[in-house]
Amino acid sequence: MEKKLRILIAEDHKTVREGVKLLVNAQPDMEVIGEADNGEVAIAEAKRLDPDIIIMDISMPHVNGLRAAKRIRSSCPGIKILTLTRHTDDGYLQQLIAAGANGYVLKQSAPGELINAIRAVADGKAYMDPALTNRVMGGYATRTASLRGENKQQLTDRESEVLRLIALGYSNKEIAANLDLSVKTIEAHKANAMRKLGISSRIDIVRYAILQEWMQDT
Amino acid sequence: MEKKLRILIAEDHKTVREGVKLLVNAQPDMEVIGEADNGEVAIAEAKRLDPDIIIMDISMPHVNGLRAAKRIRSSCPGIKILTLTRHTDDGYLQQLIAAGANGYVLKQSAPGELINAIRAVADGKAYMDPALTNRVMGGYATRTASLRGENKQQLTDRESEVLRLIALGYSNKEIAANLDLSVKTIEAHKANAMRKLGISSRIDIVRYAILQEWMQDT
């Protein structure tokens, strides 16, 4: 086997960090070699561990991901930086590109998206979450992206609600009783949501839920 | 309906806090009205919110649960204090009783144990986790406790392993493949573990796992 991709995770939410680790380590060609819960530690760990790729949350305490990215870019130019964020609507996007981030993935995307992004970035490509491509292109690429079949459909509120309850361990029947709907309806929402995310098992739902930090709210 | 029991959670691990909240709010006669992630905040919130009961982790940063318990006992004598801990073997037990804690529950007990404890303490009774009764009684009560059927059997490593994987969303089949065992064996471990804990659904397993902080390791 080839040498595995060595990955450093910089992310202040422990749960998300663990979720990402779970996902990455499940790939045969990747391994998480370190973690950091703020930008300062991320910079130090980057120097110490010399990972192939850093997965970095842009909103971290003390030194945020943007500043950490700039400093790592200058001190360790060989390390690829893949930024991860919850927000679709923040102003960091242009700045991150300027700061030299190699990729940009939204937390609300399917877990597989992150894996795709890691492979792309490791290959020397730039990676932008499909949901963001439009904005960067000034809206021009809307139709193109759709035609390439790469557009991420986002989940409806009902679908998210159902997935979250499934991740928390409820059966379809329990969810149906809870929301006063037919089990059949729950099944449909679940199936539609999973189709949209391109996932196929309960464990994938749990991973997605952890990335969304759904496991802690309520 | 009677007025609900107003509960304050003092616990530094957010995941556990959220797990307890989930469990407590699922009871029709209880509600979580506040949270604190260290002893200092717990003292302040106790004064501000005047809860009926505080569920307090004894090991918290800054001001630990023991000191917080003492200070709350003196400043707000009407508030019941239920301590929650991971350790069966710490030296705090005697001190906590001296400090005026009304109850003591282990995190590794079944979630239902916590609910029992809350009800007992709210009723003005003292509550001690059955697993701890022996130690307090100087070992004398061993047989008695067993005969009362209140002894908590603790999970074996295999049983814990299986429960944890179930909580993470794996099916029995996947777990069997993972551990190289028959699905039947997984079913047996699951059933035995659930019997020991007195629980009966996947959601209970998830709650238990959250209390154990199993959702973050690995």
Added chain:
DNA sequence: CATGGTATTAGGGTTTTTCCCTATACATTT
């Protein structure tokens, strides 16, 4: 050392849950 408890493993048969396909009503967009 024999006996009883419990841990680990697993099968048979039934019940429950989930999965796949299809369908209707309604809103929005084109």
Added chain:
DNA sequence: AAATGTATAGGGAAAAACCCTAATACCATG
């Protein structure tokens, strides 16, 4: 008006989980 997407749900097939039982192995205690 037609197409798309959302929310709802049914029928029937497949899969998973559940209940009961049981063999083996180990270990402590009488």
